[in-house]
Amino acid sequence: MSEHFEALKNILAKKNPHLTLSIFDSPIRYDDLIRDASNRLKFYNDYFIINLRSTDSPVILDAICLYIPSLTIKIESPEELIEPILIESITSDVKNYLYAKILQQQTWLFQRISENTWHLASGLSHERITQHVVDGALKTIPFSDAVIFRIYDEGQNKLCPVAVSGFKDNYYEYSVSPQESISGKVFESRKPIILNSRDDILASFESYSAIRASVMENNPIANALICVPVLDQQYCYGTLTILSLGRRSVFNSLAVSLLETFASQVALAWRNAKQYDEKVESFNQVNSLRQQLEQQNEMLRSSLNFHNEMIKLSIKNNDISSFIKAMSDKMNLEIGYVDISGAIHGKLRDIDKLWVTLTTNKSNEEIEEAGFIRNELYIQPMMQNQQAVGFVIVNKADASDYIRVTLSRLSDFLIMDIMKKVNNLLIENKRKSSVMDKVLLEGINEDTTTTLSENGFLIQEWIGCIVLSLANTTNRSEDVKLLDMHNKLKYLLARSNAFIYSDEINFMIYLSDNSPERINSSFIKLEKEVVNIGFYQAGVSNVTSAIRIKQSLDQALTTLAVIKKRNKQGVLRFNQTGIERLFVNHEKEEIKQFINDVLSPILDDSEKSQVLLKTLNEYIGNSCSVNNTARSLDIHTNTLYQRIKKIELLTKMDLSSSDDFLIISVACHMLSLSRGVT
Template sequence: MTIRTRNQKQPDNRHFVAATLHNWCSRFALTHLSLWERVGDRKHCIWAFPQQDYIAKLPKAADCVSVADHFLLVFDTEKTAVFRDYLQQCRTFLPVCFEAALALEKRSVEEKLWLGLSGEVLNDVDDSFYTKLLDTLITGLPGAEAGLLLLNNERTSKLVIESGIGFDHEYYQRIQLSSDESLAGTAFSKQELLVYNTKTALQQAMASLSPKNRDYLIQAAQWKRMPSTALAFPIINNQQSFGVVVLFGFSDGSCFSPEIVDTLQNVLNYISLLYGRYKNQREAKKTKRELDITYRALRTEHSQLRKTLDLYNILTALSRNNKGINEIMSAMYSTAHTPIVYYDELLFPIASCGTSEQHVLPDHFLKTREARYSVRVKKWQLLKLTEDELLLIIPVVGAERVIGFLCAWINKNTFNDSDRTLLEYSASFLGLESMKRQAVEQTKRQLFGDIFDQVLSNTFNENMLQQAKNLDLNEKDLYTVLICEYTHAATPGIQEQFASEACMKWLEQALKEVTIKGLVAHRRGAIVAFLSFPSDAEKRTIDSKLTRFSTRINQFPGAIKVGIGRLEEGFIRINQSYNDARQCIRLLKKKKSGKVYRFSSGGIDHLLMNHDPDELKLFVEDHLGLLLEYDARKHKELLKTLLVYLEHNRNLQKTTEALMIHHNTLYYRINQIEAILSVKLSHSEDWMNLAMACRIYQFLQG
């Protein structure tokens, strides 16, 4: 038969012949004994004694004795003549003995092959089927040291290697053979078992192998060279070739004997049946897997539809019973079980569920790519917060524009698309409810604006007084008027046509934060508001709230000017408060700094605002004219020194520190000022006149 494969031991059914040869070695002092078999024009060793690695070639110094037509004994001994005589005596039974041993081995190979194919390979339906099939063939067939299993790729019409033993996967996965390329392509196309036991025949069979595939094959082989022998047979199912198996021998004496070919021929049909069975089972598993996926998808869809229907019924009932946004958010949270917050377009939280202090929007949220895209296309987006946490942004749309954002903090590992769909669906209810709320607010603003116009025009009637009561305007409460002037740039990130609405919402939110009751509307090119306080409220409490409100206004993210008039009793007497607020706006514009000005904290500026500007200029000229003329002529800064001196209430140290001059320099300048103006700063009357003149000068200069 053939040489031992994968360094495995000879089969047990050779023991009789092996024992006989062992006996000869001892009996005739043989230093070398081997039994060779002729297959065609080649010889290959069957047994070798003493046990040692396979001897590829016949020892040149050894003697040879032919036993029958295709057996050759090779030995080396000092008792050559004696051993030859003994072999001559045994010439009649030795061929029969060897033939019987080979027949037993052939049977053993067949049994081993059938057991392998009928055992682990038969029961295997996973992805290792091809590897186990190939391993069973290489293990069971003497002469096979490595092998490849190739399958036909129907898309490319190429043979690609599915599994390999004795080859590096990194290289053999690059090999793609055409249907007539090399011995594999020939066996595949002709549907024949092909055997090549000589290097010449093998080279001719592999001559059609492309240079690239040849290089890949050599690099993939663990022997780093072309094989010596090869055997290829197709895998056929329903008379169609699906693949091909190629077994290789790389040792010089390797050979696939006729007995091996006959053995393999007997199992080819069974291998094809195994492949067909495996393919059918794979298709069955794939179909089952697809059915399972479909079943799970249908169950998920059914669950989703049920949850959607339940939520729809809940939201519809809430809407029918005039429930608000908070109830809608609670229903959404009970379904999605994830923290959610509903923000308006100014990012003020309207309602929330399941949130904590950590659930806040990232900085510059409206400038993020996801938020801008969400506003532009009115579709949901995901904003990455951490490795596992995402922010789901769902725009709330009303009247074909984004009026807010429904934001959910989700874990990417647990949150699913069905929950997102539910939230996205619920956002439409939020939009409807928000539009309803806005319609009510718009009506209230319109009514308030009408009342405001009638109060300013001193037009009172029963209808107006009734509407005022509907707006909860109590005639005995204390009121102050707020006027807010804004520009479109005052509300960054908001469309220009909604700038007024955005400013009003911001002011309303600020009033809620400091617990001041107020009505806001847009009138006469500006935003106006009534701020009301109970008639029995302490002035200290009112002042504290207005101070906190002013502080909040200074935090507005844009350029606005807000004037707040004085308190008046009853809303029908707020004309003066309105005029005060307008005057505060003018003072803000004159000062060119600050965002809010309260009339009650304005001081002397209000007197100056109501005075004739020409008289104010004359007063400044009378008391500071000579000093102004001197500074202009001499390029001095005596007026600046006087202003700083007055600002620090004649404190010498603070004045010198502010001007960064020496005390003597300050004394010298004060003496100059007194000399030029003919005054004494130590006299109270002179000091008062100069202080008033300086204040008026600063007022006129803005």
């Protein structure tokens, strides 16, 4: 400080040796003086103020500076008055001295920017750059003690704080939209804003923000601030704000220029970091693709070796169980296997129930080719034409990526064995159908009994037949479904003496036993499950003596025809078909003609005819009881008698005649059925 005083004192004394000069440190502050008395100042600019407090001897001259120490100069003369021209000369010398000092200060400040720019350029990560931004801004701008660095997030359309100093951490929650608050306006306009009073800062908040109110509640309000865009040519990355919190300071145009210069270097560093990140990301992607390619090549080599090994093992092990066991030993893990043909291998938990569980609880449409986790097991489906034909299973803990790929290859290999079983079933169905055709043609005799026995079916005292119809006829690509249904039927009838085969439309099942109760028990079991298995309708015959096997089939086919005419899903027994069995083979038009011949006089849509038809149905349904019929219709018996006479007159039928009553009853029943169907 003394050097500063002495330098100025020497300059003034050299030009004015006859004057007595004293220079003191001034307690007056630039920001106080510029706010309170700018209209009465002798001279002021952004850097210093010259204030002439006294023109009489001694003359008191204040040189109040923003960035360098402020001075008070006391000038005394032997004479009573000091000429105004001399005062002007001294004032001019003071100005020149201050300008020189300010230039030195500016040079020093720009050197600081250069140093801070080097730090920015030395960091390639955004994390390091944000720290250098905070440090550099505080070092570059005098009297600044807080910094906010915001970057624009296109996804949120927000300016988000990425580096903050001088505030609590919750300030990071304070993001603003473009045009909102000071930062938003600077970002949108690409022009700096300088505010040198707390009132001006508070006035800049034009609308209420709950987030800002929450943040500001625990953070100070600045006395002055400068906000500049972080601008790289025409692209703006965000904003940089410096604030003065601790003292009532002001910022000037130099501070704005300094901060703009620094912000442009921040933008350049941010762009470089972004490009660096993109290059690193690109490199990582290329490296990742290279590693994936290497892994795929390795898996391809392993897959090829594994395929060759499967071929060798399949040649040595002809049946599926021994093949799966050999694969388990080769891979050194427990492999479970179930398929549509009923084959089961392995000791994994509940594996014997797995096929039914998976295909019942999860429809084939929901099962995809990718493996999935179920109850601590990893299950790899075997799919053929979008139909699950089997599952390969391992413990979840063993299902590494390599094992999963290996199981996928194994399942593809095993599907070939499944399709062989499908073809064998088709051949078996044709053979069994041919055998049964012979039995039905020749009847039960020693020869046909032997033939059936050779095909696994023992003719005993009683026999029953059930014919099951698919919802839709199958095509060649769905033959695998027939195998599934066939094996589910075999599973249900595992303890029964059954003969099962199918054609493209129906499944035929014959059951023979020395106990009719056991046959009925098997029928009941089938009735509960046929729809779940995938059948739409089924007709069940009566249990009859074995020699009447053809009658058993005819009854089942007739029953199936009746339930189809009723257009209902489910199972129907022959003894439930009623009178419909007599008409099942008649054409629909023929039945309509019969109904019309009998009931046409009371079949029109008039209200009178509807009343008569309802009366007739109630009369028949109440077994010709006049009192019960009148009660159900809520009419007087005399009214009922009148209606019956009217019906007899129109239909030319005598309801007291057993023949006429039978005809009209059948016609009413068939009318009710036809209306229920149509």
